[in-house]
Every structure is written in C-alpha cells, then in structure tokens.
Amino acid sequence: MTTSFGQLAHLGHAELLTPDLDATVWFCTEILGMTETARDGDAAMLRTWDDYEQTSVVVRAAPHAGVGRVGLRTSSPEALEARAAALLAAGHEGRWEDGVAGTGRTFVTRDPDGHEIGLYHDTTWYTAPDHLRPGLKNQPQAKPGRGVAVRRFDHVNYLAADVQANAEFHADLLGARATEEIRMDDGHVAARWLTYTNKSYDVVYTEDWTGASGRLHHLAFATDTREDILRAADLCLDQGVPIETGPHKHAIQQTFFLYVFEPGGNRIELCNPVTRLVLAPDWPLITWTEPERAKGQAWGLKTIESFHTHGTPAAAGTDDRRYRPAALARRGDA
Structure with a gap:
C-alpha cells in the first residue's frame, strides 16, 4: 500500500521522558535556549523560537529516560481521517484521543x-x-537571549529492532519518502532517513544493536548557523553538560553536528542542516554501503563507540551513569 506524499505536513512535537524533570527543563531553557510556556502536573511544555505551534517538546517526568509520543501534523482534517483509516485497515491498533500540547483531536x-x-x-x-x-x-517569537537559541525541533532518531519494517510503515501508511539509507553487506538495512516535507529528513530509524524495541537514539534541534554549534560546545563545557562527540560533519545528510547528553540521560543533537533541501519529486534513495559507512564522518573524529551502543531507556545490565551526571557544574538552581 502506498499513499500520496504530502498527507503528513511535518514533524510537530515530541515527548521527552526524564527521571529528573527540573534538570532536563533547565537544560532545555538555559542550554538550548527554549521557552517554557506551561506546566501540567509532571510535564513541562517548551518551544523553540521559530516553531509556529505552541509546543515543540513536552518534557515529562518518568522512571527512566526515553521518548514518549511523537506528534505528526497532517496537511488537512481529511488527511487525518485518511491516515487513521489506512492504519486501521492495515491491522495497526489505534484510538482517538483529545490532543496534548495545544493540539486537537488525535x-x-x-x-x-x-x-x-x-x-x-x-x-x-x-x-x-x-x-x-x-x-x-x-x-512567531523573539530570539531568546540565552543559551544556544535553537531555531526549531528538527528530527527524531529512533532505535529499532527492524529498521526496514519501521521505515516502510512510515512510507506506506504515512506517506513519507526515504532519502538515504545504510545497507549492510548481508543486505539488511541498518538505518534509513525519511521525510514528510522538502527537508532532507524528519525521522530516522537506526538498528538497535541490543535487539530491544521502543528506544530513542536522539532528538535533534536545528540552529541558525554552524557558529551556534561551536558556541554550544563551549557553553556545554562551561556548564558541565557531557559532550559525546562533535562538532563534526556527517557524510550521510551532510549535517554539521554536536551530540550532548541532557541531565536525564537522553542524547540531544544540535545540528545545522537548514541549507539542505530535497526539492526533486523523484529524488532517488541514496544507499551507503557497509564499507562506506565504516569510514565514519565526512570530516572530524571517527565515530565513538557509545554512539552505536547507547540509547534510552538504557539497555538492561548497562551502566548509564556517565550519561547522567550527578550535578551539573553551574546549574542555576544548584
């Protein structure tokens, strides 16, 4: 089953789960430069300055880190009904609810x-x-005078036990287009990048080496410039935020990036992909081979091991303390 491209308008918002709500909100406001707009019990609503919707991220207190619901806006009420019908017809469970984070019927x-x-x-x-x-x-909003001042919520990178099945779910039932992938020597797909728009990607599925399901690799936020990412690295260094890797440039999708860990243990990417658009309606799927992927980044240091092994929630039997510092160096509420 194939749907027409465009019934999904764009990635809307994501629910970020954290065992330390206040510290994660501090990271979002003081490091990323987001604006907190509301609190609802154990959840905080935050936004980037250039997202037009009320909410970019819902930070929710939970026993462990990870990703909760990710919201996708459809292009029309009719498209919403069509996608729901297609999902049910294909045998996927679903239910209608009142929306969260400023959204309607979901x-x-x-x-x-x-x-x-x-x-x-x-x-x-x-x-x-x-x-x-x-x-x-x-x-929609003035640029904040603090932190990195990230411009928008850019993409979500899921970990998955079966990358191809999940990517085909988005393509066949939600109308996404695959733009790039990693295919291993044995033929299986280890990662695939998909878009709902003319951005080069909105959602990514990466193979979970643990074999687990339902985990998060990272959420990503776009900056105005590459210099913002360099500034972010200095800011994280000053504030005791763990830097995993970067700034470097990815070969796949050509993104200039920095990966850090917020206090709850989730990986966060700061990226500058705003100049790369996929305008061709017949864009061919770019396939990277296992030897090509093994070369690592376009430039910068070689990909470190934790990038391939750490996800949230942490895998059973692993020690995630390095990703959750007991105290940040200069937290304003410390």
Missing part, C-alpha cells in the same frame, strides 16, 4: 517497534506575550 497508534505516534491536524498557533514579541511579524 489518532494515537504505534510503529512496528512500539514507539507511540500521534496524528493530528488542529493545533494552537503560538501567540507571544509582550516580552517575547518579535520585531518581525512573520516570526
């Missing part, structure tokens, strides 16, 4: 790996209060 389902996905169309456009009102009327 169809909640799961990918083959168990990651929760919410499809919605109705949403709340952000209206900035006076102190955050931008100088330009075509910008």
Whole structure:
C-alpha cells in the first residue's frame, strides 16, 4: 500500500521522558535556549523560537529516560481521517484521543517497534506575550537571549529492532519518502532517513544493536548557523553538560553536528542542516554501503563507540551513569 506524499505536513512535537524533570527543563531553557510556556502536573511544555505551534517538546517526568509520543501534523482534517483509516485497515491498533500540547483531536497508534505516534491536524498557533514579541511579524517569537537559541525541533532518531519494517510503515501508511539509507553487506538495512516535507529528513530509524524495541537514539534541534554549534560546545563545557562527540560533519545528510547528553540521560543533537533541501519529486534513495559507512564522518573524529551502543531507556545490565551526571557544574538552581 502506498499513499500520496504530502498527507503528513511535518514533524510537530515530541515527548521527552526524564527521571529528573527540573534538570532536563533547565537544560532545555538555559542550554538550548527554549521557552517554557506551561506546566501540567509532571510535564513541562517548551518551544523553540521559530516553531509556529505552541509546543515543540513536552518534557515529562518518568522512571527512566526515553521518548514518549511523537506528534505528526497532517496537511488537512481529511488527511487525518485518511491516515487513521489506512492504519486501521492495515491491522495497526489505534484510538482517538483529545490532543496534548495545544493540539486537537488525535489518532494515537504505534510503529512496528512500539514507539507511540500521534496524528493530528488542529493545533494552537503560538501567540507571544509582550516580552517575547518579535520585531518581525512573520516570526512567531523573539530570539531568546540565552543559551544556544535553537531555531526549531528538527528530527527524531529512533532505535529499532527492524529498521526496514519501521521505515516502510512510515512510507506506506504515512506517506513519507526515504532519502538515504545504510545497507549492510548481508543486505539488511541498518538505518534509513525519511521525510514528510522538502527537508532532507524528519525521522530516522537506526538498528538497535541490543535487539530491544521502543528506544530513542536522539532528538535533534536545528540552529541558525554552524557558529551556534561551536558556541554550544563551549557553553556545554562551561556548564558541565557531557559532550559525546562533535562538532563534526556527517557524510550521510551532510549535517554539521554536536551530540550532548541532557541531565536525564537522553542524547540531544544540535545540528545545522537548514541549507539542505530535497526539492526533486523523484529524488532517488541514496544507499551507503557497509564499507562506506565504516569510514565514519565526512570530516572530524571517527565515530565513538557509545554512539552505536547507547540509547534510552538504557539497555538492561548497562551502566548509564556517565550519561547522567550527578550535578551539573553551574546549574542555576544548584
């Protein structure tokens, strides 16, 4: 079954699970430079300055780190109904719920790996209060004067036991296009990048070497410039935020990146992919071979082991203390 490209408008928001709510919110506001807009019990709503919707990330207290529901906005109410019907017809479980984070009626389902996905169309456009009102009327919010000031929530990278099955779920039932992949010598797909838009990718599935299901590799936030990522590295160094790797440049998708760990243990990517768009309607799937992938990044240091082994929740029997520092060096509330 193949659906028309475009019924999914874009990646909307993600729920980030953390065992340390206050510390993760501190990271989002003081390091990433996001704006907290509301609290609802054990959840905090945050936004980047250039996302038009009310919420970019819901940070929710949980026993362990990981990803909860990821929201995808459809292009119309009719597209929402069509996608829900297609999912049910294909045998996927689903239910209708009231929306969260400023969204309306939502169809909640799961990918083959168990990651929760919410499809919605109705949403709340952000209206900035006076102190955050931008100088330009075509910008939803003034740029924050703190942290990195990330521009938008860019993509989610899932870990999955079966990459191809999950990628085909997005392509066949949600209308995504695959743009790049890694195919190993034995023929199986180890990673695949997909887009709903003319961005080069919105969602990624990467093989989970542990064989587990439902885990997160990282959430990613786009910056205005490469210099913002260099500044982020200095800021993380000063504030005691663990840097995993970077700044370097990926060969796949050509992203300039920095990977860090927020206090709850989740991997966060700061990336600058904003100049790379896929405008061709007949873009061919770019396949990277196992030997090509083994070469590592386009430039910079070779990929470190933890990038391939760590995900959240942490795998059973692994020690995740290095990803969750007991105290950050200069936390404002310490």
